[in-house]
Amino acid sequence: MHSQAAAVHPEVHNPALLHHFAEPQQQRDAASLGMWIFLATEVMFFGGLFCAYLIYRIKYFGDFAAASQTLNAALGAANTVVLICSSLTVVLAVWAAQHARRTMLLVSLVLTIILGFAFLGIKADEYKEKFELHHVPGASFQFQKSIPGHPDQMANPQHAQIYFALYFIMTGLHALHMIVGIGIFTWLLYSAWRGRFTPEYNTPMEIGGLYWHFVDIIWIYLFPLLYLIDLHK
Amino acid sequence: MAIENPQPERVNYLNKEYGIGSWLLTTDHKRIALLYLISITFFFFIGGFFALLIRLELLTPAGDLVQADTYNKLFTMHGQVMVFFFLIPSIPAVLGNFLVPMMVGAKDLAFPRINLLSWYIYVIGGILMLHCMATGGVDTGWTFYTPFSTAFSNTKVIEAGLAIFVAGFSSILTGLNFIVTIHRMRAPGMTWSRLPLFIWAHYATSIIQILGTPVIAITLVLVVAERSLHLGIFDPKLGGDPLLFQHLFWFYSHPAVYIMILPSMGVVTEIIACFSRKRIFGYSFVALSSIAIAVFGFLVWAHHMFVAGISVYAALVFSLLSYAVAVPSAVKVFNWTATLYKGSIHYDAPMLYAFGFLGLFTIGGLTGLFLAALGVNMHVHDTYFVIAHFHYIMVGGAVMGYLGGMHFWWPKISGRLYPEGWARLAALIVFIGFNLTFFPQFILGYVGMPRRYYQYPAEFQVLNVLSTAGATILGVGYLLPMIYFLWSMRYGKPAPDNPWNAAGLEWKTASPPPTFNFDQEPVVTWEAYNYEELDAPHREEVPVAG
Numbered sequence: 001m002h003s004q005a006a007a008v009h010p011e012v013h014n015p016a017l018l019h020h021f022a023e024p025q026q027q028r029d030a031a032s033l034g035m036w037i038f039l040a041t042e043v044m045f046f047g048g049l050f051c052a053y054l055i056y057r058i059k060y061f062g063d064f065a066a067a068s069q070t071l072n073a074a075l076g077a078a079n080t081v082v083l084i085c086s087s088l089t090v091v092l093a094v095w096a097a098q099h100a101r102r103t104m105l106l107v108s109l110v111l112t113i114i115l116g117f118a119f120l121g122i123k124a125d126e127y128k129e130k131f132e133l134h135h136v137p138g139a140s141f142q143f144q145k146s147i148p149g150h151p152d153q154m155a156n157p158q159h160a161q162i163y164f165a166l167y168f169i170m171t172g173l174h175a176l177h178m179i180v181g182i183g184i185f186t187w188l189l190y191s192a193w194r195g196r197f198t199p200e201y202n203t204p205m206e207i208g209g210l211y212w213h214f215v216d217i218i219w220i221y222l223f224p225l226l227y228l229i230d231l232h233k
Numbered sequence: 234m235a236i237e238n239p240q241p242e243r244v245n246y247l248n249k250e251y252g253i254g255s256w257l258l259t260t261d262h263k264r265i266a267l268l269y270l271i272s273i274t275f276f277f278f279i280g281g282f283f284a285l286l287i288r289l290e291l292l293t294p295a296g297d298l299v300q301a302d303t304y305n306k307l308f309t310m311h312g313q314v315m316v317f318f319f320l321i322p323s324i325p326a327v328l329g330n331f332l333v334p335m336m337v338g339a340k341d342l343a344f345p346r347i348n349l350l351s352w353y354i355y356v357i358g359g360i361l362m363l364h365c366m367a368t369g370g371v372d373t374g375w376t377f378y379t380p381f382s383t384a385f386s387n388t389k390v391i392e393a394g395l396a397i398f399v400a401g402f403s404s405i406l407t408g409l410n411f412i413v414t415i416h417r418m419r420a421p422g423m424t425w426s427r428l429p430l431f432i433w434a435h436y437a438t439s440i441i442q443i444l445g446t447p448v449i450a451i452t453l454v455l456v457v458a459e460r461s462l463h464l465g466i467f468d469p470k471l472g473g474d475p476l477l478f479q480h481l482f483w484f485y486s487h488p489a490v491y492i493m494i495l496p497s498m499g500v501v502t503e504i505i506a507c508f509s510r511k512r513i514f515g516y517s518f519v520a521l522s523s524i525a526i527a528v529f530g531f532l533v534w535a536h537h538m539f540v541a542g543i544s545v546y547a548a549l550v551f552s553l554l555s556y557a558v559a560v561p562s563a564v565k566v567f568n569w570t571a572t573l574y575k576g577s578i579h580y581d582a583p584m585l586y587a588f589g590f591l592g593l594f595t596i597g598g599l600t601g602l603f604l605a606a607l608g609v610n611m612h613v614h615d616t617y618f619v620i621a622h623f624h625y626i627m628v629g630g631a632v633m634g635y636l637g638g639m640h641f642w643w644p645k646i647s648g649r650l651y652p653e654g655w656a657r658l659a660a661l662i663v664f665i666g667f668n669l670t671f672f673p674q675f676i677l678g679y680v681g682m683p684r685r686y687y688q689y690p691a692e693f694q695v696l697n698v699l700s701t702a703g704a705t706i707l708g709v710g711y712l713l714p715m716i717y718f719l720w721s722m723r724y725g726k727p728a729p730d731n732p733w734n735a736a737g738l739e740w741k742t743a744s745p746p747p748t749f750n751f752d753q754e755p756v757v758t759w760e761a762y763n764y765e766e767l768d769a770p771h772r773e774e775v776p777v778a779g
Contacts, residue, residue: 020340020418020749030343030417037409037443045447048481052455052466055477138462158465158472165464169454 016201028203035207039214046173046218053166053225056159062147063159065230069148070135071167072126076227079122083216086115094209097192097202105197109189112212116182123175130164137165148230167226174222177215184208245648245745260345261748266331267646268352269322272359274715276318279366283311285708288670288701296688304687305372306388312375317397318359320631321489324496325407325442326355328638329435331646333411335739336429338420338757340749343413351406358400365392374685376486379467379478383459390460394453401446404492408442411435420738422757429737429761430519434499437523441488441495441530449485452478479541483534491530493627494594495523497634498565501587504641505569506762507735508584509576513762515568522561522568529558539610548607555605562598566591577768581733582656586637589664593629597622600675615685618678621671629667636663636714643718644732648745649725655717663710669703736762 014024021027057064093108095101134142141164143157188208191197197205246263256264286307290298299307334342342348365371371393373382382390415428415436455466456478465471467478506513513519535543535551569591578584600622603609613619643651673696678684682693689697731740742751759766 020343020345022754026417030413033416034344034347034409034413037412041405041409041443041447044444045451048448048451048455048484051481052477055474056466059474060472137464156472162465162472165458165462165466169458 014201016196016203024201028206031203031207032210035210039210042177042214042218046170049166049170049173050221050225053170056162056166057225057229060156060159060162061230062150062153063155064163065148066145066155067135067143067160067163067167068226068229069231070133070145071227072129073227073231075122075126076223079119080219080223082115082119082122083219086112086119087213087216089115090209090212093188094202094205097197097205098199100199102192102195105192106189109185109192113182113185113189116178116185120175120178120182123171130168135164136168137161170222170226174215174218177218181212181215184211243743244747245743246748247648247745249748258349260341260349262330262334262342262345262348263646263746263748263750265348265352266327269326269330269355272352272356273319273322273327276314276359276362277711280311280314280319281708281711283307283314285704287311288704290687291689291697292701294689294691294694294697299687301687302372305374305685306370308685309372309374309393310366310370313371313393313397314362315627316375316489316493317400318355318362320493320627321400321404322355322407323493323631323635324500324638325411325435325438325492326351326403328500328635328642329411329438329496330407332642332739333414333432333435334418335742335746335750336432336737337415337418338423338738338751338755339414339418340751342410343418344410347406348410351403351410354406355400355403358396358398358403361392361396361399365389365396368392376482377453377456377478378482379456379459379475380469380473383456384463384468384470391457394457398450398453398457401450404442405446408439408446411439412443415439420755420757423738424757426517426520427757427759427761428520429499430502430513430516430523431496431499433520433523434495434502437527438492438495440524440527441492445485445488445492445531448481449489452481452485455481476538476541476543479538480535483537484531487534487537488527488530490623490626491526493631494634495526497590497631497638498523500634500638500641501569501590502565503735503737504583504587504637505572506764507641507733508579508581508587509573510579510764510768511572511576511762512760512764513568514571514574515564516761518564519568522564525561526558529554529561533558533605536605536610539607540614552605552607552610556602559598559602559605562594566595566598580657582651582653582660583637583641585657585660585664586633586640589660589667590630590633590637593625593633593664593667597625597629600625613678615683616678617674617682617684620684621674621678624671624674629671633663633667636660639714639718641733642739643721644728645739645744645746647718647722647725648728649721650728650732651714651721651725652717655713659710659713659717662706662713666703666706666708666710670700670707671703673697673699673703734767736764736767 017024017027021030089108089111093105093112096105096108130136134140141157141161143155143160145155145160147153147155185208188205191204246261256268259265286299287304290296290304290307296304330342330348334340369389371386371390372388373386373390377390377394415432419428458464459466459468463471465473467473467475469475502513502519533551533555535547536555539548539552600618604613604619604622640651640656643649677693677696677700680693682689728744730742730744732744733740738755738757739746741755
């Protein structure tokens with residue numbers, strides 16, 4: 001109803017402009033700044049975990065390397081490629097929304113969601129393998145592996161458990177953010193399909209895109225830190 | 234004073250709509266402020282009830298009123314409720330919510346629905362906290378120190394952690410909303426250097442809220458995960474490091490003190506300028522000292538850990554930085570004092586609270602310097618000296634400012650005047666009760682009474698009795714404003730738009746304000762605190778300077 005009226009008489013009243021803003025530009029700037037600040041809080045949220053990771057990685061380097069090398073680096077690399085591709089489709093979607101390219105917008109959004117699910121699928125497969133190997137921290141945790149480069153020296157299972165605890169919490173929180181991101185993009189797809197986005201009004205696309213890129217960047221850091229410890233040995 | 238306004242006829246934010254739905258689904262920042270006011274007052278009295286029980290137990294040297302385990306729960310939940318459910322939201326979520334949009338000349342905060350969401354998140358956190366108390370409570374101290382909290386305590390640690398985790402997001406969203414509002418919603422002509430210092434203080438507070446709170450959130454996630462799965466992240470028996478927990482915890486919880494005190498400083502700045510009828514001395518220094526406190530405040534956390542076994546070099550650096558954070562605080566105190574100098578000082582109730590703040594904050598701040606000194610810290614670490622110090626800041630500072638602000642803006646919030654005589658009496662009672670409660674604790678700590686003990690040697694009794702007596706006086710002092718504020722809502726005289734003849738955009742609209750704050754968008758052409766101009770036609774009111 002509203003969007004149709006706006007399409008017929010766009011200059012009469014902009015239904016997307018909320019009452020407390022003077023003009024669309026102000027509303028857009030506020031939303032964008034709000035998302036940047038939210039991302040700053042996210043950096044600090046993950047920052048605590050990166051700090052813990054850093055300390056234990058330095059303290060228990062050999063054990064961390066041994067634990068890290070039980071991960072499937074090929075799958076991790078594949079997931080990195082998946083996410084970088086999804087960032088591309090997000091950029092295309094934002095551009096399409098700004099330039100009123102409806103088909104391109106819808107296709108890019110669908111591709112983004114598919115890539116998001118692909119990432120989660122691969123991640124789920126990795127988790128399944130960890131469950132089967134008893135590498136999940138807790139009562140049934142088992143770990144027997146020598147430290148890379150020192151075949152006669154076994155890694156300390158307790159220290160390896162700290163690695164896996166951080167691995168599951170960090171990648172788990174990241175996956176949770178991916179799920180939220182897929183939810184946001186599903187809503188964006190619905191809105192785009194309803195024709196809500198125009199070259200004048202596409203703020204949700206822009207800030208949704210910011211969120212998605214942020215979640216990608218977190219992974220770009222997680223992948224080398226978790227999968228590639230001392231891999232050359 | 235001014236001509237009586239025909240108040241009841243005007244449509245304002247209070248009488249525009251009626252019914253519970255119009256409150257629970259409101260996006261009006263002023264109504265949300267009142268929702269917060271009711272909720273935090275509820276938790277203030279719960280936290281106060283725990284404090285009362287603590288003081289009653291400490292009336293006698295023997296542990297006779299409650300069991301040791303119960304006592305541990307009492308001081309833990311007193312701290313958690315007061316810190317996370319009263320002090321942190323107090324001024325920002327009530328006065329800040331009400332005033333930030335009005336002071337910058339906006340119709341509302343940038344994200345009104347997120348503002349309402351933040352209140353609901355707070356309520357969910359509060360219900361989880363009440364559930365935690367009802368099912369047995371928690372005994373770790375408000376600090377959740379590991380490995381006690383993760384491996385040994387058999388109380389409701391997970392429930393409490395979850396409650397505080399949830400409440401933290403309400404604080405983050407409030408801070409986010411303020412920063413965006415201050416950046417993007419200012420009225421034409423409201424430049425950064427014309428902003429009231431209350432706004433600068435809230436800006437600095439918001440920075441801490443958005444950057445600090447996520448860290449405690451993730452720390453509590455780790456505590457809960459460790460406790461449920463025995464991961465070993467903080468447990469030395471499993472290879473973990475309990476000091477890591479303390480670092481992460483204090484990285485938020487020290488700056489959290491500035492979340493409590495900075496808004497209070499903002500309130501006091503407004504009050505002192507208004508009741509001295511003077512431009513604030515050194516506007517830009519007061520403004521930037523707020524930012525400096527926020528920045529330096531992030532760099533001092535390990536002074537809580539001087540005896541925990543951190544490296545001596547780290548301790549030196551953190552001691553030095555803790556001294557550094559005192560500089561911007563002192564800048565503020567000197568600027569307030571200089572503002573008073575040759576001012577036309579009026580001793581109305583808000584000003585009495587502001588004076589109380591000045592004295593108590595100065596004592597609290599200076600004893601903070603004693604504690605920042607490594608040698609003295611060893612001697613009084615974890616004694617009542619520390620308890621007295623931080624209560625001078627958090628209660629003597631933050632709560633005095635909160636009450637001063639509530640009195641100052643009550644006519645604007647409610648459209649009614651509170652009874653001035655009672656208010657001055659209450660301010661006096663609070664000041665006397667506070668000092669009687671907490672000054673003896675400085676001495677107790679200095680002579681060696683440790684915190685968190687429910688019995689003590691008989692020679693400490695006199696000071697403990699004084700402290701308990703003071704607490705009952707303080708309790709009366711806190712009940713009085715609640716009673717006469719409620720009374721004034723029905724029987725108070727209608728307030729004119731600007732009862733104090735104060736500067737600031739919030740006084741240029743009706744009392745209570747209309748839903749969108751201003752009938753027409755304000756355009757600012759003047760500096761903040763232009764009291765000389767405001768008072769120009771009133772020169773005949775000769776001040777009664779002391």
